[in-house]
Amino acid sequence: MEECVDEFYLSALSDHDQPFPISDQTYAEELHLQEVLMSCILSSLPNHQTLPPPKYPTGEVGESSGSHVCMEEKPSEDMFKNINTPSCAAHSFCHDMSHVFKDCSALPIDSSPSVEPGDSSKSSLCGICFEPKSHDEIFLTKACEHVFCMDCMGSYVASRIQDNATDVLCPDPNCDERLKMENCHPILAKEVFDRWGDALCESVILGSAKFYCPFKDCSALLLDEGVVFEESECPHCHRLFCAKCKVPWHPGIGCEEYQRLGVDERGREDIMLKTLAKECRWQRCVKCGFYVEKTQGCTYMLCRCGYGFCYGCGDQLMAHYCVKCNL
DSSP states (O other): OOOOOOOHHHHHHHHOOOOSSSSHHHHHHHHHHHHHHHHHHHHTTTTTTOOOOOOOOOTTOOOBBBTTTTTTTSHHHHHTTTTTTOOOHHHHHHHHHHHHHHHHHHHHOOOSSSOTTOOTTTTEOOOTTTEEEEGGGEEEESSSSSEEEEEHHHHHHHHHHHHTOSBOOOOOTTOOBBBOOOOOOOOOHHHHHHHHHHHHHHHSSSSGGGEEEESSTTEEEEEEOOOOOOOETTTOOOOOEEETTTEEEEESOOOHHHHHHHHHSSSSSHHHHHHHHHHHEEOOTTTTTOOEOOSSOSEEEEEETSOEETTTTOOOOSSSSTTTTTT
16 A cells, blocks of 8 residues: 655655754644644635545544654655655645635635825824814815814814904914905804804904993993993893993992092992992091081081091181181
C-alpha cells in the first residue's frame, strides 16, 4: 500500500544539509495552526460544507493532539521514494482550498463608491465643534461658504443676542459677513428670535427719542413723541409714570420740586413722607433734613443738629425774628 506523507514534512527530510531542521514540537504546532486557520475560513462562509480533516499516514505521523505528534524514530525508505510526487495530504488540502475560493467568489461584493473626506454631500466638518456632521445637521449661512452645525450656530447666535448685539457676524474670525435674522429663525428659540427683533427695532430709533418704562419689572421700550404729558400710562404694564422726569408717578409733588430731591429721596416712601409733611405744614431742616413741627411759640426753630432756621420760610435765623416773614 502506497503511503502518503505531508509535503511540509518531506521538504524537511529532503534537506541534505540539515536532515531534521525542525523539531517534533514545532512541526506539531504548524499542523495545529493549519487546522485552526482552515476552521476559521470555513466557519466564515455561508452554507459551507464540513470538510474532512487531513489524512496522515498511519504509523509514521499520528493525529495531532495539542502540540505533540508521534513519529517513528527512523524514516522509512518509501518516504524518500515519494518526494517528487504530490502527497495525498497536499492533494486533499489543495482540493479543499479550491472549494473555499470558489465559495468566496460567490460572496456579494460592496460596489458602492467610498466617501471621500472632502465630499460635503455626505458629511462636513463643523468649524466650531470640529466634528463631522451630516448634510441635514449643517447650517447654511448663505452669506459665506463657512460650514457650521445647527447646534453650534444656535448657541453662538443666542450668546450674541444675550450681549444685546444687533449685528451677528460669521463665527469664523477671518470673516466679516453678517448673518441674516430670517435665515437663523429655524435654529433659534422663540424668545431669542423675538429679542433679536426687539434689538433691531431699538437700533433704528434715535437715542434721544426712546426711553424705557421706569418700573424695573417692565422696562418696556417707549417712544418720546415730543408731546408734553407729565402723567402718562405705560401701554405694557398700565402703570402711571412721569414722562418728564422718566420716573414712577410722583403725586402731590411737582416736577421741579422732585428734581431738587436727592437721589436717595426719590423713593415711593420718601415721596409719601414729603406729601404728608406738606399737608401737615411741617418744616424741614436744610442742614440735616430732619422734619419738625411747631406746636407753639415764635417762628425761630432750633434743630437738634444745632442749626437755627425760620419755621415759616426755612431760612437760617440767628435771632427770634425773621425779616423775610416779618414774624
